[in-house]
Amino acid sequence: MEFSTEELDFFNNIFTEPPTDSTVSEVKHQLSVQTEVPSYLKQVLLGSKLTLLAEIMHYQLWFPVTLAINEQGGFAPQLGTPEIIDVRGHERSWRVNTPKNVALIDVFHDQKIEVLSLSTTGLTLKFPDSQGNDIDLQQSSLEMRLAGEEPLKLDLELVRHDENVIAAKFKNLQEGRESLRKFLFNSHKKKYSKLYQDIIL
Numbered sequence: 001m002e003f004s005t006e007e008l009d010f011f012n013n014i015f016t017e018p019p020t021d022s023t024v025s026e027v028k029h030q031l032s033v034q035t036e037v038p039s040y041l042k043q044v045l046l047g048s049k050l051t052l053l054a055e056i057m058h059y060q061l062w063f064p065v066t067l068a069i070n071e072q073g074g075f076a077p078q079l080g081t082p083e084i085i086d087v088r089g090h091e092r093s094w095r096v097n098t099p100k101n102v103a104l105i106d107v108f109h110d111q112k113i114e115v116l117s118l119s120t121t122g123l124t125l126k127f128p129d130s131q132g133n134d135i136d137l138q139q140s141s142l143e144m145r146l147a148g149e150e151p152l153k154l155d156l157e158l159v160r161h162d163e164n165v166i167a168a169k170f171k172n173l174q175e176g177r178e179s180l181r182k183f184l185f186n187s188h189k190k191k192y193s194k195l196y197q198d199i200i201l
Contacts (some may be wrong), residue, residue, distance in 0.1 A: 059085065092119075
């Protein structure tokens, strides 16, 4: 039995893909979900330092994220206390002015020192008039108490000095950094409560 030319063309068209007008070929993608992380990746992820960024107006909140493994063998992310960055103008750590519930003590002179501003990177303080001009931050024994927390021994480096007002940055605050972050985060939430009203943390 022989097919006519029209019949052969018909069969050819059935078994061939229609030509496309565009030069881009459509590739079919498959999405697969895997509930278990391969064991070789678990150790890498557990040791990783991850950060979650949240932006509220001109503030960036950088949350440290740690991954733990729950009883089912899945990852359980845990958010730490964020670092708050003010991105207006130039980026810098957010500071609270004249913070309440903060006590700064010169242990050597048994004297309270006024804190004018406080951030995670440093502080501005006002010494009594008698001490302002001859203060030596290397020789001073300063302790800071944050809202009932354990006292933090401060190691400060001078940034600016104007009569009895001193701006200094923290040199080593590893032990108290988390307490300071919590204090500042709570102060930020209290001061800007409207920004946080729709956010669950």
